[in-house]
Amino acid sequence: MGLKKAFLRLATVGLGIGLMTSAALAANLRVLAWDGYADPDWVKDFTAATGIGVDVVFIGSDDEIWAKIKGSEGQDFDVFAVNTAQLQRYIKADLVSPIDITKLANQKDVLPRFRDLSQVSGDTKDGKVYGIPFCFDSIGLIYDTDKVKPAPTSMSVLWDPAYKGKILAYDNGEHNFSFTALTLGYKDPFNLNEEQMAAVKAKLVELKRNVLSFYTTADEAQQIYQNNDVALIWANYGQQQVKALQKIGAHVAYVNPSEGALAWLDNWVISKGVRDNAAAEKWIDFMLTKKVSGELSERTGFGNTVVESSSAGGNDKLVWLNNVEDPLKRSDMWNEVKATP
Amino acid sequence: MSGAGSTHAAERRLSQLVTVLAFALPVIFVLVPLAIFLVYSFFGVDQGTIVYAPTLGNYVRFFTDPIFLPVFWNTIVLCVSVAVICILLAYPAAYFLTTLKGRWRYALLMLLLVPLLMSYVIKIYAIRSILGLNGFLNKALVALGVLDQPSTLFVFNMNAILLTLSLLLIPFAILPIFLSLERIPQTLLRASDDLGASGLQTFLRITLPLSLPGVASAASFVFVLAIGDFLTPQMVGGISGFTFGRILYSQFGTAYNWPFGAALSVALAIVVIAAILMGERFGRSRGTSV
Numbered sequence: 001m002g003l004k005k006a007f008l009r010l011a012t013v014g015l016g017i018g019l020m021t022s023a024a025l026a027a028n029l030r031v032l033a034w035d036g037y038a039d040p041d042w043v044k045d046f047t048a049a050t051g052i053g054v055d056v057v058f059i060g061s062d063d064e065i066w067a068k069i070k071g072s073e074g075q076d077f078d079v080f081a082v083n084t085a086q087l088q089r090y091i092k093a094d095l096v097s098p099i100d101i102t103k104l105a106n107q108k109d110v111l112p113r114f115r116d117l118s119q120v121s122g123d124t125k126d127g128k129v130y131g132i133p134f135c136f137d138s139i140g141l142i143y144d145t146d147k148v149k150p151a152p153t154s155m156s157v158l159w160d161p162a163y164k165g166k167i168l169a170y171d172n173g174e175h176n177f178s179f180t181a182l183t184l185g186y187k188d189p190f191n192l193n194e195e196q197m198a199a200v201k202a203k204l205v206e207l208k209r210n211v212l213s214f215y216t217t218a219d220e221a222q223q224i225y226q227n228n229d230v231a232l233i234w235a236n237y238g239q240q241q242v243k244a245l246q247k248i249g250a251h252v253a254y255v256n257p258s259e260g261a262l263a264w265l266d267n268w269v270i271s272k273g274v275r276d277n278a279a280a281e282k283w284i285d286f287m288l289t290k291k292v293s294g295e296l297s298e299r300t301g302f303g304n305t306v307v308e309s310s311s312a313g314g315n316d317k318l319v320w321l322n323n324v325e326d327p328l329k330r331s332d333m334w335n336e337v338k339a340t341p
Numbered sequence: 342m343s344g345a346g347s348t349h350a351a352e353r354r355l356s357q358l359v360t361v362l363a364f365a366l367p368v369i370f371v372l373v374p375l376a377i378f379l380v381y382s383f384f385g386v387d388q389g390t391i392v393y394a395p396t397l398g399n400y401v402r403f404f405t406d407p408i409f410l411p412v413f414w415n416t417i418v419l420c421v422s423v424a425v426i427c428i429l430l431a432y433p434a435a436y437f438l439t440t441l442k443g444r445w446r447y448a449l450l451m452l453l454l455v456p457l458l459m460s461y462v463i464k465i466y467a468i469r470s471i472l473g474l475n476g477f478l479n480k481a482l483v484a485l486g487v488l489d490q491p492s493t494l495f496v497f498n499m500n501a502i503l504l505t506l507s508l509l510l511i512p513f514a515i516l517p518i519f520l521s522l523e524r525i526p527q528t529l530l531r532a533s534d535d536l537g538a539s540g541l542q543t544f545l546r547i548t549l550p551l552s553l554p555g556v557a558s559a560a561s562f563v564f565v566l567a568i569g570d571f572l573t574p575q576m577v578g579g580i581s582g583f584t585f586g587r588i589l590y591s592q593f594g595t596a597y598n599w600p601f602g603a604a605l606s607v608a609l610a611i612v613v614i615a616a617i618l619m620g621e622r623f624g625r626s627r628g629t630s631v
Contacts, residue, residue, distance in 0.1 A: 208580050212493075212497055212580075213497045213579040214579075214580070216575070220576070224469075226475075227470045227474065228474040229474050327596075328596055331591060332596065332598075335588055335591055335596075338583045339408040339583050339588070341581075
């Protein structure tokens with residue numbers, strides 16, 4: 001994977017140098033995206049269909065996107081991908097342009113939950129649309145179909161004493177507070193008051209006593225699964241994690257809990273320094289075609305906004321990740337949970 | 342004459358330069374970073390950004406918050422236990438090595454040190470597989486009839502950290518003990534034999550006291566390496582094996598509270614320095630008194 005990325009980077013650099021000469025003739029569309037969001041065959045198809053050349057730069061972290069966009073005040077890129085939790089920060093810093101969705105023909109045919117963007121938390125501000133969702137994954141529950149019967153429907157199964165010592169949870173205070181808040185029925189899991197925080201903390205101490213261990217990487221969870229008696233995994237890595245487990249022959253299935261599953265959602269946004277707005281709109285509209293979106297899900301395992309995928313069924317409730325009230329406090333309280341005997 | 346004088350001057354300048362470099366490198370790469378750490382521990386954090394105003398808040402929090410001192414203390418006890426286990430296992434191994442003759446001695450020593458060439462993380466992964474419920478240890482114990490069914494005693498708790506750290510750090514204990522045993526003059530042992538002492542008496546009154554400096558430095562080595570480790574507890578500690586290293590690590594990762602992390606590091610550094618001084622002091626005084 002790392003090697004593949006390195007090669008891609010290398011290829012991008014090579015391509016960039018090769019294109020420098022042609023860039024002088026026609027301004028290419030400058031795209032900043034994660035690996036898997038702008039595959040070479042799509043870029044080729046896009047250029048063939050529209051006559052617009054594309055330069056893609058791949059990034060590896062949220063911080064890197066911020067550094068690249070903020071560093072040039074948005075002048076270095078036309079279109080980039082960013083998740084809903086991050087987007088508001090870009091809007092506030094005046095680094096992105098509002099998008100006229102009437103120019104995006106394919107946006108009308110997206111899955112119902114993405115049709116009204118004012119309902120997608122984080123994508124709009126003051127009635128203007130800034131982000132067009134195109135890729136997501138939920139953080140659901142992986143369960144061993146041989147050991148967990150009937151199939152679970154809620155995260156509350158993690159507290160079931162029947163599975164004591166057979167549960168893998170994820171080592172992250174922020175997410176754990178959010179999902180436990182959802183399990184307790186709180187409306188806004190990202191903004192908890194003192195009283196709710198205390199209740200969630202007490203509930204997490206109970207959770208801790210029921211789990212086998214807290215993992216950090218998908219590989220780690222898989223290795224622990226292979227060497228121990230694990231029935232349930234809180235799946236921070238969603239579909240990728242399920243598929244990897246199924247590949248090694250594990251009898252596992254995936255469910256989004258009924259109280260709502262946390263989920264990340266990536267959007268295409270147009271930067272403030274966009275050179276050709278129409279070209280940027282064409283790129284986004286192209287990414288929303290059934291072909292590209294379908295292939296995106298096939299290749300990465302992530303959900304897309306156009307074709308149904310295994311990340312979430314039409315009726316699954318998804319709660320888009322958002323910035324939490326106080327990350328430091330959540331991290332401290334998570335340490336307290338772990339230190340409680 | 343003048344030509345010789347200028348080469349002398351050049352040589353002197355060169356040696357001065359070397360001297361300056363010899364002093365500057367440790368200062369730049371060791372002392373300055375440590376000083377920066379110390380300074381950071383007196384800063385605070387507000388809304389995710391570091392506030393550069395001096396405060397004792399981090400230290401007050403370390404001593405007053407009910408979670409830090411107990412975890413700190415438990416971690417010290419854990420690491421002392423690791424050191425004791427390592428010594429108990431390494432001493433016989435090192436002693437055995439010194440009884441070997443010639444080439445065999447060093448060939449075997451090299452074999453015992455081979456694990457140090459492997460990646461640390463891979464070793465933890467491997468040990469975790471061995472300790473797991475379906476792992477080698479449980480399978481072996483069940484097959485031998487020691488256990489009726491696989492036990493969860495060996496992984497994702499304090500036992501697991503103790504076992505894993507001991508296994509990982511034994512080479513660091515073998516080496517100094519072996520060196521101190523090897524340095525004992527054979528003439529002393531022969532003299533003791535001539536004077537009619539039994540093998541056990543010779544060991545208890547000659548070999549053991551003379552090897553104590555090696556034991557002391559081995560213990561301080563192992564303790565220091567164990568207490569600074571956060572990865573082993575993170576990977577095999579599960580829910581009950583929460584150590585100081587894990588708290589410290591979280592301050593730099595998710596919490597983004599570098600100043601508090603720096604204060605915790607200072608607390609850790611004090612313990613580490615104390616351990617090293619004790620190891621050295623004990624080792625030296627025993628060594629010179631005989």
